[in-house]
Amino acid sequence: xxxxxxxxxxxxxxxxxxxxxxxxxxxxxxxxxxxxxxxxxxxxxxxxxxxxxxxxxxxxxxxxxxxxxxxxxxxxxxxxxxxxxxxxxxxxxxxxxxxxxxxxxxxxxxxxxxxxxxxxxxxxxxxxxxxxxxxxxxxxxxxxxxxxxxxxxxxxxxxxxxxxxxxxxxxxxxxxxxxxxxxxxxxxxxxxxxxxxxxxxxxxxxxxxxxxxxxxxxxxxxxxxxxxxxxxxxxxxxxxxxxxxxxxxxxxxxxxxxxxxxxxxxxxxxxxxxxxxxxxxxxxxxxxxxxxxxxxxxxxxxxxxxxxxxxxxxxxxxxxxxxxxxxxxxxxxxxxxxxxxxxxxxxxxxxxxxxxxxxxxxxxxxxxxxxxxxxxxxxxxxxxxxxxxxxxxxxxxxxxxxxxxxxxxxxxxxxxxxxxxxxxxxxxxxx
Amino acid sequence: xxxxxxxxxxxxxxxxxxxxxxxxxxxxxxxxxxxxxxxxxxxxxxxxxxxxxxxxxxxxxxxxxxxxxxxxxxxxxxxxxxxxxxxxxxxxxxxxxxxxxxxxxxxxxxxxxxxxxxxxxxxxxxxxxxxxxxxxxxxxxxxxxxxxxxxxxxxxxxxxxxxxxxxxxxxxxxxxxxxxxxxxxxxxxxxxxxxxxxxxxxxxxxxxxxxxxxxxxxxxxxxxxxxxxxxxxxxxxxxxxxxxxxxxxxxxxxxxxxxxxxxxxxxxxxxxxxxxxxxxxxxxxxxxxxxxxxxxxxxxxxxxxxxxxxxxxxxxxxxxxxxxxxxxxxxxxxxxxxxxxxxxxxxxxxxxxxxxxxxxxxxxxxxxxxxxxxxxxxxxxxxxxxxxxxxxxxxxxxxxxxxxxxxxxxxxxxxxxxxxxxxxxxxxxxx
Numbered sequence: 001x002x003x004x005x006x007x008x009x010x011x012x013x014x015x016x017x018x019x020x021x022x023x024x025x026x027x028x029x030x031x032x033x034x035x036x037x038x039x040x041x042x043x044x045x046x047x048x049x050x051x052x053x054x055x056x057x058x059x060x061x062x063x064x065x066x067x068x069x070x071x072x073x074x075x076x077x078x079x080x081x082x083x084x085x086x087x088x089x090x091x092x093x094x095x096x097x098x099x100x101x102x103x104x105x106x107x108x109x110x111x112x113x114x115x116x117x118x119x120x121x122x123x124x125x126x127x128x129x130x131x132x133x134x135x136x137x138x139x140x141x142x143x144x145x146x147x148x149x150x151x152x153x154x155x156x157x158x159x160x161x162x163x164x165x166x167x168x169x170x171x172x173x174x175x176x177x178x179x180x181x182x183x184x185x186x187x188x189x190x191x192x193x194x195x196x197x198x199x200x201x202x203x204x205x206x207x208x209x210x211x212x213x214x215x216x217x218x219x220x221x222x223x224x225x226x227x228x229x230x231x232x233x234x235x236x237x238x239x240x241x242x243x244x245x246x247x248x249x250x251x252x253x254x255x256x257x258x259x260x261x262x263x264x265x266x267x268x269x270x271x272x273x274x275x276x277x278x279x280x281x282x283x284x285x286x287x288x289x290x291x292x293x294x295x296x297x298x299x300x301x302x303x304x305x306x307x308x309x310x311x312x313x314x315x316x317x318x319x320x321x322x323x324x325x326x327x328x329x330x331x332x333x334x335x336x337x338x339x340x341x342x343x344x345x346x347x348x349x350x351x352x353x354x355x356x357x358x359x360x361x362x363x364x365x366x367x368x369x370x371x372x373x374x375x376x377x378x379x380x381x382x383x384x385x386x387x388x389x390x391x392x393x394x395x396x397x398x399x400x401x402x403x404x405x406x407x408x409x410x411x412x413x414x415x416x417x418x419x420x421x422x423x424x425x426x427x428x429x430x431x
Numbered sequence: 432x433x434x435x436x437x438x439x440x441x442x443x444x445x446x447x448x449x450x451x452x453x454x455x456x457x458x459x460x461x462x463x464x465x466x467x468x469x470x471x472x473x474x475x476x477x478x479x480x481x482x483x484x485x486x487x488x489x490x491x492x493x494x495x496x497x498x499x500x501x502x503x504x505x506x507x508x509x510x511x512x513x514x515x516x517x518x519x520x521x522x523x524x525x526x527x528x529x530x531x532x533x534x535x536x537x538x539x540x541x542x543x544x545x546x547x548x549x550x551x552x553x554x555x556x557x558x559x560x561x562x563x564x565x566x567x568x569x570x571x572x573x574x575x576x577x578x579x580x581x582x583x584x585x586x587x588x589x590x591x592x593x594x595x596x597x598x599x600x601x602x603x604x605x606x607x608x609x610x611x612x613x614x615x616x617x618x619x620x621x622x623x624x625x626x627x628x629x630x631x632x633x634x635x636x637x638x639x640x641x642x643x644x645x646x647x648x649x650x651x652x653x654x655x656x657x658x659x660x661x662x663x664x665x666x667x668x669x670x671x672x673x674x675x676x677x678x679x680x681x682x683x684x685x686x687x688x689x690x691x692x693x694x695x696x697x698x699x700x701x702x703x704x705x706x707x708x709x710x711x712x713x714x715x716x717x718x719x720x721x722x723x724x725x726x727x728x729x730x731x732x733x734x735x736x737x738x739x740x741x742x743x744x745x746x747x748x749x750x751x752x753x754x755x756x757x758x759x760x761x762x763x764x765x766x767x768x769x770x771x772x773x774x775x776x777x778x779x780x781x782x783x784x785x786x787x788x789x790x791x792x793x794x795x796x797x798x799x800x801x802x803x804x805x806x807x808x809x810x811x812x813x814x815x816x817x818x819x820x821x822x823x824x825x826x827x828x829x830x831x832x833x834x835x836x837x838x839x840x841x842x843x844x845x846x847x848x849x850x851x852x853x854x855x856x857x858x859x860x861x862x
Contacts, residue, residue, distance in 0.1 A: 007608075007626070032606055036626040125556075132591035139629075156587070160563035175463055177438075193654055195438070195467040196647040198570075198629065215646045216627040219653055223624055226657030227741050233664055234737025234834055235730055243742040244755060252766050255734050262730050263771050267778060269722035274788065280715050287711050287718040291700035291842050294722055298729075299666055299693050299835040303686050306665025310658050311674040324675060335683050340694050347698060357705065403665055403834045404730040411722050 006033065010041065015048045031060060039068040040241075047077060055084040063092040064109040064217070070097065104188050105181035107221070108202045108211035113141045117151055117169035121162045124154075139199035139214060143172045148208040150178065150201055178203045181210055185221045190315050192218045229313055232397070233306055235262065235404030258404070265408045269294075272412055276419040283430040285358055286422055289344075289369050294414040296340055297376035298407030304329055304384030305406045309399050312388060322389045329385040330378070337377030341370035361429045368425045372418040379417065380410045437464065441472065446479045462491060470499040471672075478508060486515040494523040495540040495648070501528065535619050536612030538652070539633045539642035544572045548582055548600035552593045555585075570630035570645055574603045579639040581609065581632055609634045612641055616652045621746050623649045660744055663828070664737055666693065666835030689835070696839045700725075703843055707850040714861040716789055717853055720775075720800050725845040727771055728807035729838030735760055735815030736837045740830050743819060753820045760816040761809070768808030772801035792860045799856045803849040810848065811841045 006021055013021065022045060025033055034057050037045065042061075046054050046069065058081060061069065066089060070078050082090055092110050099105030113131055115124040128141065141159060143152040152172030162171045178201045179188055191200060192215050199212040228238035237254040239246055273280070273290075280287050308325060311317040317325065348366035351357045358365050384406045388398035423431055437452055444452065453476060456464055465473065465488050473492070477485050477500065489512060492500065497520060501509050513521055523541050530536030544562055546555040559572065572590060574583040583603030593602045609632045610619055622631060623646050630643040659669035668685040670677055704711070704721075711718050739756060742748040748756065779797040782788045789796050815837045819829035854862055 029606060032604065036608075038625050129591045132588045135588060138587040138591070156569040157563045157566060160560045160569070173463065175460060177467075189650065192647070193650040194469050198647060215650065216623070216629060218650055219620070219624040219646065222650055222653045222657070223745060226653070226661070227745065230657070230661050230664055230741045231737055233661060234733050236734045236737070239738070242745070242747040243738055244747060244752065244759075248759065248762065252763050255731075255763065256767055256770055259727070259730055259734070259767055260770065260774065263723075263727055263774060266723050266726050269726070270719050270778075273719040273722065277715055277719065280711075280718050284708055284712050284715075284718075287715075287721070288701050288704040288708065290718070290721055291704065291725055291846065292694075292697050294726075295697050295700070295729075295835075295839065295842055296690075296694055298726075298838070299690055300686075302665050302835055303667045303690070306662055306667070307670070307674055310661045314654065314658070314673070316673040316675060321675065328679065331679065332683050332686065336687055336690055339687055339691065343691065343694060347701075404726075404733050407729070407838070408726065411726055415722065 007036065010037075015044065018045060019048050034060060039065065039072055043069050043072045046081070047073065051080075054081070058084045059086060059089070062109055062111060063089050064096060064107065064211075067093045067096040067106075071101065099181060102185045103181065104179045104183040104185065104200075104202050104213055105210070107185060107188070107213045107217050108181070109214060110211040111135055112199075112201075112209075112212045113138050114144050114209075115141055115154070115168055117143050117145065117167070117172070119168050120164065121159060121166050121168065121171065122164040124159065124168050125164075139212065142201060142209060142212075143168055144209060150176075150203060150207060150209045152176070153201070176201070179213070180204070186225055186313070188213055189218050189222050189225065193222070225313070229309065229399045232399035233309060233402050235259075235402040258402075262404050262408050266411060268412045269415055272415040272419075276415070279419060279423065279431055283422075283426065285365055285430070286368075286419070289372075290415070290418070292344070293369065293372050293376055293418050294411045295407075296373055297380035297410035297414040298403075299380070300333065300336055300377045301380030301384030301406040301410045302403035304332075304381040305387060305401045305403060308385045308388045309401065312392065312398050319389060319393060322386065325385050325389070326382065329381045333378035333381035334374070336381065337374035340377060341373040344373050345370040359430075361426070364426050364429050368418075368422045371425070372414075372421045375417045375421065376410065376414040379413055380406070383409055383413075438467065441468075446475070449476060450479050465491060470496065470503055474500050474503045477512070478504070482511075485512070489515045490517060490520070493540055493542060494520050495527060495538065495642075498524045498527040498537075502532065530612060533616045534612065535610045535614040535616065535631075535633050535644055536641070538616060538619065538644045538648050539612070540645060541642040542566055543630075543632075543640075543643045544569050545575050545640075546572055546585070546599055548574050548576065548598070548603070550599050551595065552590060552597050552599065552602065553595040555590065555599050556595075570643065573632060573640060573643075574599055575640060581607075581634060581638060581640045583607070584632070607632065610644070611635070617656055617744070619644055620649050620653050620656065624653070656744070660740065660830045663830035664740060664833050666690075666833040689833075693835050693839050697842060699843045700846055703846040703850075707846070710850060710854065710862055714853075714857065716796055716861070717799075717850070720803075721846070721849070723775070724800065724803050724807055724849050725842045726838075727804055728811035728841035728845040729834075730811070731764065731767055731808045732811030732815030732837040732841045733834035735763075735812040736818060736832045736834060739816045739819045740832065743823065743829050750820060750823060753817065756816050756820070757813065760812045764809035764812035765805070767812065768805035771808060772804040775804050776801040790861075792857070795857055795860050799849075799853045802856070803845075803852045806848045806852065807841065807845040810844055811837070814840055814844075 022030060046057060066085060070081055073081055085093060111134055113128055113135055115127055141154040142150060145151055152174045153176045154172050158171055177191055177195060181202055181204060199214045201212055202210045204210055231238045236258050239254060345366045348358055348362055348369060352362040387401035387406060391401055392398045453461060477488060497516060501512055504512055516524060542565055544559055544566055546558055572585040573581060576582055583605045584607045585603050589602050608622055608626060612633055612635060630645045632643055633641045635641055662669045667689045670685060776797045779789055779793055779800060783793040818832035818837060822832055823829045
C-alpha cells in the first residue's frame, strides 16, 4: 500500500520530494499512481521531471486527460508537452482543445467502446476484448452504424446476462440520454445527477457519435461550478485555482474589482444620509439605529438571493417561476420583518425602563424602528430574490447577485425607508 | 425517444399527469424510466400510484436506492413501503438504514461483482455472467478470499485485455483506495474527485468488504454539500430540499433563526453608537459615513470568509495553514483598504470642491474616513479569514462563519475603529 500512503502525503511534500518519492515507485505502481493524480498534480509532477522523462508519463494519459494537462500547463510549456504525444493522440487532443472548456465537447473522451448492431453477444465480447487496450475505462458499450450514428447503448449487465447467441440489436437499449458538443457543462452535470449515469454520449448535429463524457470528470465540474457560485455569492470574481496557489496580486485584483464597485455604490448611502442631515441634527437618537436597520435588510436580502441563486444553479427554478418566488418572499419578508420589529421594539422599551436611554418620546422612536424593520426586511427579501431573475433575464450570471451586492442595494434604500418613516411618525415630537 | 421527452417535461406535470404519462409507457420503457428518476421523484411517483401497483416498481430498485426511497418517504408510509420489498432486499435495506446517512455506509451498495483469486480470466468472465442479473452496474470487479477480505481489484479493461488463461491473482491490482463504513461522505467525495474513480470499496475494521460507493451517488453528494455551504454562507440554516418544495413555515423558521441571532448581535451597534452620541451631536458629518465604512468592512470580510470556507471544504486548507492565510490576508487587507481609502478621500475632496458639503475641516474628515477604511477593511479580512479556522478548531462547521455573521462582527468593531480614529484626528477641530 505504499502508493496509497503517498497520495495522502502528496500535498505536504515539496516539489523535489515529490519527484524523489515518485521515482522510488516500481514502474507498474508508478503508472497507476500517475493516472490517479489530479490533472493539476500531473502537470506539477511532469514539469518537475527532466524533459527526457516526461514523454512516457504523458503518453499514459487518455486524450481528454492529456488535453486537461495541456490546458493547465503554463503557456510557454504547452507546445513542448504536446510534442511528446504520439501523432494520433496529438490530433485528438488538438480537436478537444478547440471546444469551449466548459462545454460537453471540452470534457469528452473521443475513445469509447463500440460494437455493430448485427454482432452476436459473443462476437461483441471478443470484439471488445480487442478494443480494451485503447480504452481508459468501459462504462457502456455503444452500438453504431457504418456512418457512426448512435443506434443504441448496452450496459455491462445487458451484455453479461444476455444469451450469447442473441444479436446486439435485440438486446441494446434504444432509449438513452445524449448531449451535443456545445451543451454547457452545468447542464451535463445535472443530467448525470438526475439519472445516475456513468457516461453520456456526445453527438454532433447529425446524430454521429463524437465521444463520451464520463461521470468521474463531472464530479470535478460540479465542485468547480459550486466554487464559482460560492465565491460570487461572497462578492468577488471566481478564482480559478486553489487559494494558496493563486498569485497574490491576481487574487487581490479579483477581490478589489467587486469591492470597489460595491464601495462606489455604497457611497450613495453618504449622499442619502446627507439629505437627512437636518433630521439627524435634531434627533441624534435616529443615527444610533442606522447600522441595525440597514444590516437587517442586508441580511434578509442575502438569505433570499442565496436561496434563489442555488435553486437556479440546480435547475429547480426557471425564469417563469419568478411569480411563485415573489409571492413566497413577500409573505416570508413580512413574517421575518415583524419578528425583528418586535425584538427591536422590546429592546427599546426595556433599555428605556432601565437606563432612560432614548428620551421621553421613546415609544415613537420604537415604533419608527419597528416599522422601518418590517419595510427594510420586506424590501431586502424581494430585492434579494428578484435580482437573480433580473440578471438571468438579461443574460447575465444570476450568481453575480451576491450577498454584498444585494446588501449595498438594500443599504441605500433602507436609509430612505427609515428616514421617511421617521419623518412621518416623529413629526411634532422629535422632528 | 418518448421517455427522454417525458424526463424533460416531468417537473412541469402535476401528480396525476405524471401517473397518467407513466402508465402510458410500455412496460420495458417504464422500467428504465423509473430507474432513471431521482430518488425524490421515485418516492413521489410511488406514493401517487395505488398500493397494488407499488410493489413491482419498488422491487426494481437496488438496495441502496431502495434505502434512499424509504428515507425520503414520509414517516407514516415507510413501514408500508418496506413491506413491499422481498426478504433479502429488506434485510439489506434495513442494514443500510442503520448507517449514518452522510457516512460511506449510508451511501454504499451491498451488491458488487466478486471473483476468487485462483480463477482464470475466462472462468471469471463466466462467473460474472452468472452474477450480472443481481447487479445494478459493474464498475470494478473485486477479488475476495474465503472470508470476504478484499485482496485486489480488476477493471474491465484488465479483464478484457488479459490473456484468458491467466489467473485473476496475477492480473489484479493490489493497490487500491478504500474507505471504512464510517468515513464521512465529504471525504469520500474528495477521493472520487481526486482519483477519478468509478467506485470505492467499503471495508469494515477487519478489511472485510461490505459494499461499494459508486460515483453516480457522489455527484448528488457533492451538489448537496455545496448547497449546504452556499446556504450557510448566505446566512441561514441549510434547507433540506428544493426551494419551491419546502413548506413555507419550515423555510421561514430556518431563516428566522439566524436572522434573529444576527439582529441581536447587530444591536451592539446601537450600543456602540450610543457611546459616541456626543461626538455625533457635535459633528453630524461623522454619521454620514457610518454605513459606508461598516459595509466596506463587511464586504471585505465576506470575501475573505467565503474564500477560506470553500478552500477548506475542498480540502485545500487545513488547520495548520492558518498562519499562511493570516499573512496573506494581512497584506491583502492593507492593499484593499488603501484602495478604498484613496477612493473615499477623493470623493470627499471632489464633493467639497463642488458643493462645499463637508465644511471647513473637510481634509480632516477625509483623513478620518480614509484611515478608518484601511483599519476596518484590514480587520474585516483578518476576522473573515480566521473565523472559519476558529470554528473548525472548536469542532464546528466552518461554513457557519457566513458572510452576514462576519459582517455583523465587523460592523460593531468598525464603529469603534471609526469613532476612535475620528476622536484622534478631529480633536481640536470638529470634536
